[in-house]
Amino acid sequence: MNIPYTVEERPDTGLANGKLGIWLFLASEVMLFGALFSTYIILRIGAVEWPHGELSVRLGMINTFVLIGSSVTMVMAWASLKLHDFAKHRLYLLATFVLSGIFLVNKYFEYADHLARGEGPSHSTFLAIYFTLTGLHGLHIIGGMVVMAYFLGPGARMWKKYPEQFTNRIEYTGLYWHFVDLVWIFLFPVLYLL
Amino acid sequence: MAPRETTMDNATTVGHVAHGHAHDEPHEELGFWRKYIFSLDHKVIGIQYAITGLLFLLFGFCLMMLMRYQLAYPGSPIPLIGGLFSPDKAPGGIMLPEFYNQLGAMHGTIMVFLGVVPLAVGGFGNFVMPLQIGAPDMAFPKLNMLSYWVYFMGGMTMLSSFFVPAGAANSGWTSYPPLSDIATMGQTIWLFGMVFLITSSLLGSVNFIVTIVQLRAKGLSFMRMPFFVWAQLVTAFLLLLAFPPLEAAGVLQLMDRLAGTSFFLPSGLVISGRPLEVAGGGNPLLWQHLFWFLAHPEVYVLVLPAMGIVSEVIANNTRKPLWGYRALVYSVIFLGFMSFVVWAHHMFMTGMGTAMSAFFQTTTMIISIPSVVILTALLLSLWGASIRFTTPMLFALAFLPMFGIGGLTGLPLGLAPPDIHLHDTYYVIAHFHYVVAPGTIFALFAGIYYWFPKATGRKMNDLLGQIHFWGSFICINSVFLPMFIQGLGGMNRRLYDGGMIYTHNAGLLKWNVMIAFAAWGLGLFQIPFIINFFASIKWGTVVDRNPWEATTLEWSAPSPPGHGNFLTEPIVYRGPYEYSVPGAAADFTPQFEPEKA
Numbered sequence: 124m125n126i127p128y129t130v131e132e133r134p135d136t137g138l139a140n141g142k143l144g145i146w147l148f149l150a151s152e153v154m155l156f157g158a159l160f161s162t163y164i165i166l167r168i169g170a171v172e173w174p175h176g177e178l179s180v181r182l183g184m185i186n187t188f189v190l191i192g193s194s195v196t197m198v199m200a201w202a203s204l205k206l207h208d209f210a211k212h213r214l215y216l217l218a219t220f221v222l223s224g225i226f227l228v229n230k231y232f233e234y235a236d237h238l239a240r241g242e243g244p245s246h247s248t249f250l251a252i253y254f255t256l257t258g259l260h261g262l263h264i265i266g267g268m269v270v271m272a273y274f275l276g277p278g279a280r281m282w283k284k285y286p287e288q289f290t291n292r293i294e295y296t297g298l299y300w301h302f303v304d305l306v307w308i309f310l311f312p313v314l315y316l317l
Numbered sequence: 318m319a320p321r322e323t324t325m326d327n328a329t330t331v332g333h334v335a336h337g338h339a340h341d342e343p344h345e346e347l348g349f350w351r352k353y354i355f356s357l358d359h360k361v362i363g364i365q366y367a368i369t370g371l372l373f374l375l376f377g378f379c380l381m382m383l384m385r386y387q388l389a390y391p392g393s394p395i396p397l398i399g400g401l402f403s404p405d406k407a408p409g410g411i412m413l414p415e416f417y418n419q420l421g422a423m424h425g426t427i428m429v430f431l432g433v434v435p436l437a438v439g440g441f442g443n444f445v446m447p448l449q450i451g452a453p454d455m456a457f458p459k460l461n462m463l464s465y466w467v468y469f470m471g472g473m474t475m476l477s478s479f480f481v482p483a484g485a486a487n488s489g490w491t492s493y494p495p496l497s498d499i500a501t502m503g504q505t506i507w508l509f510g511m512v513f514l515i516t517s518s519l520l521g522s523v524n525f526i527v528t529i530v531q532l533r534a535k536g537l538s539f540m541r542m543p544f545f546v547w548a549q550l551v552t553a554f555l556l557l558l559a560f561p562p563l564e565a566a567g568v569l570q571l572m573d574r575l576a577g578t579s580f581f582l583p584s585g586l587v588i589s590g591r592p593l594e595v596a597g598g599g600n601p602l603l604w605q606h607l608f609w610f611l612a613h614p615e616v617y618v619l620v621l622p623a624m625g626i627v628s629e630v631i632a633n634n635t636r637k638p639l640w641g642y643r644a645l646v647y648s649v650i651f652l653g654f655m656s657f658v659v660w661a662h663h664m665f666m667t668g669m670g671t672a673m674s675a676f677f678q679t680t681t682m683i684i685s686i687p688s689v690v691i692l693t694a695l696l697l698s699l700w701g702a703s704i705r706f707t708t709p710m711l712f713a714l715a716f717l718p719m720f721g722i723g724g725l726t727g728l729p730l731g732l733a734p735p736d737i738h739l740h741d742t743y744y745v746i747a748h749f750h751y752v753v754a755p756g757t758i759f760a761l762f763a764g765i766y767y768w769f770p771k772a773t774g775r776k777m778n779d780l781l782g783q784i785h786f787w788g789s790f791i792c793i794n795s796v797f798l799p800m801f802i803q804g805l806g807g808m809n810r811r812l813y814d815g816g817m818i819y820t821h822n823a824g825l826l827k828w829n830v831m832i833a834f835a836a837w838g839l840g841l842f843q844i845p846f847i848i849n850f851f852a853s854i855k856w857g858t859v860v861d862r863n864p865w866e867a868t869t870l871e872w873s874a875p876s877p878p879g880h881g882n883f884l885t886e887p888i889v890y891r892g893p894y895e896y897s898v899p900g901a902a903a904d905f906t907p908q909f910e911p912e913k914a
Contacts, residue, residue, distance in 0.1 A: 124453045124880060125453070126454060127453075127532060128456075136530055140457070140527050140532075143527045143530060144524075144527045148519075148523055150558065151561045154561035155561035155564055157561075158561060158564075158566070158610070159568075165600055165606075166580070166600065166603075169600055171598075244572060244578045245576060246596060247596050248579065248580070248597075248598040248599060251572065251576075251578035251579065251580060251596075252580075254578075255568065255578070
């Protein structure tokens with residue numbers, strides 16, 4: 124028994140199963156982060172005062188560029204596969220992996236700085252939502268890194284036997300990765316600038 | 318072909334062509350664990366879901382029977398099993414208020430999240446839907462297996478919470494803060510359990526939507542899909558989009574409980590005479606908004622699959638096409654959309670303001686229209702029919718008026734002014750139980766009797782089925798009808814002794830004795846069902862592919878269908894309910910029967 128349309132597109136819908144699946148998953152992710160952003164709005168509207176300048180804009184800015192860079196390398200990793208250049212693909216995917224690692228290290232310094240000053244999540248509502256939003260986003264980064272590590276390691280074997288399906292998988296990973304990036308693009312102004 | 322390779326990692330397949338050929342190859346015989354426990358087959362997973370769901374329904378019902386004893390005879394020791402409970406739950410067999418609260422919270426949680434949804438969506442959806450659309454399996458079989466096991470872990474997590482210090486969650490199934498933020502450890506376990514259940518339903522809903530959109534058989538356009546598939550499609554969208562906000566809320570409440578944040582704790586909160594040592598600045602209403610943003614669509618998650626099952630059973634047993642198939646489809650889609658904008662009608666009493674109340678009572682009145690359209694279409698389908706009163710049909714027929722009672726009694730609750738009187742009384746309990754228990758659960762029973770022959774190749778016994786039906790029908794109405802009287806009299810829910818100190822309850826509490834006996838009777842009348850279920854697997858009448866002379870695709874597969882479902886590629890030639898077509902040879906023309914030249 125074979126499941127149809129795992130690789131090729133269904134003619135009348137124009138989709139392969141995995142692509143529809145990842146978009147639906149991202150729709151639910153939008154609802155997840157949407158609920159948390161709504162929480163931020165409601166807490167901020169209800170607050171007597173809302174802290175400004177608590178976070179390092181410099182570090183946040185660096186992380187923004189790091190993540191945007193990683194999105195670019197992610198696209199290149201997929202495009203290289205489309206051009207059948209597997210060596211280049213690995214290089215770009217590794218670059219994406221390293222960039223996401225840099226993001227997390229940066230984030231670690233920010234967290235450590237806050238916690239060293241005794242400003243944990245329980246300190247104020249602002250820090251509570253800050254730690255929750257960035258923490259959940261960080262978990263998504265880690266999740267993406269696990270998937271990338273898989274495709275750099277054992278998952279890469281698929282390229283030899285089923286290049287088309289492997290390319291699709293990298294594309295879906297990329298879609299997820301761009302979403303994670305996009306969440307940060309919203310998080311940065313909301314938490315660091317506004 | 319080894320099953321591991323048949324699922325996702327095959328780049329050489331081209332749609333159903335390859336699928337048709339696959340049956341020429343001998344199937345490798347799987348071991349016990351791969352075949353029944355960690356199976357990738359949607360039918361096995363569906364049955365796993367259904368049996369786990371049924372067990373949880375039974376367990377949740379047992380919790381309720383205990384609560385009903387306490388309400389009927391407050392303060393007297395529970396007979397027979399009273400000695401089994403530890404002293405922190407029921408010393409000397411007398412139920413403590415804390416234990417009553419745990420039972421109440423866990424009854425709701427278990428019935429909704431571990432019983433009805435897994436049975437209706439995980440069970441029936443998984444088993445029936447791929448067969449009805451002519452698919453060899455779900456689009457992502459591994460995700461399907463994962464979703465069952467994550468659900469199972471969520472269930473075990475919930476059950477384990479009874480054994481932690483101070484017992485299970487006791488803040489109601491709605492877990493309103495601030496109470497839930499400061500509640501005992503069981504609440505933390507509850508939240509972890511919910512995270513598992515939400516993850517499971519996310520995996521399931523992605524799988525359902527992709528399967529329905531992508532794996533429909535040749536010729537099965539959307540408007541030829543059985544109504545059950547439509548109901549599952551809309552349900553999957555509700556699960557996909559409504560559950561994540563509850564996941565967010567769950568994360569926030571976990572932060573409140575474990576990291577000391579105050580998302581749901583306002584400033585200056587005083588508990589037991591002492592100010593709470595938190596930063597404050599939170600908003601308890603925020604939880605209610607996030608919770609009901611899920612929990613109202615959840616109502617339709619409970620109801621839509623039931624409507625789907627009832628439609629299939631009614632069309633089959635009236636031997637007529639469903640009345641207004643298109644109206645049904647458009648209504649169910651509209652219902653799905655509207656269910657996202659009615660959530661705050663659960664919050665009229667929170668002081669959120671009259672403008673908000675006006676908006677949400679308007680949307681609530683609007684959403685009742687498609688529900689009424691669906692119910693009316695199903696009712697009109699009976700008109701002029703020569704009805705076969707089979708066991709599934711009895712349950713489906715009973716669904717109509719009882720769901721109707723549930724729906725119509727909801728209208729006064731949807732309008733803010735009468736809700737002020739009725740809110741938080743037994744009227745509310747009676748209302749939503751009529752929707753979910755005599756409504757949905759009766760439909761689920763109809764589904765079990767209807768598709769049992771497909772799953773096992775044998776029919777369930779009709780006499781036992783009739784005893785089960787009539788006993789349950791009488792008992793369940795005796796349970797819930799008196800609650801309308803109690804609620805209209807102002808009797809509040811969630812009071813462990815029924816509210817004896819209130820004088821307005823004086824004439825109402827006597828009903829609790831009758832309700833208790835009806836509830837225990839309802840429990841007894843499930844015994845014929847349990848016997849029937851297991852005995853029929855072994856001794857039921859053997860049936861062929863299409864024992865009900867039905868028209869939809871699942872009846873073209875063998876009973877039970879093997880791995881891959883269909884022996885030849887299914888092709889659909891017509892709509893789903895071509896019964897009693899004038900000039901046709903039989904009174905049913907299946908979707909899979911080719912046109913005569």
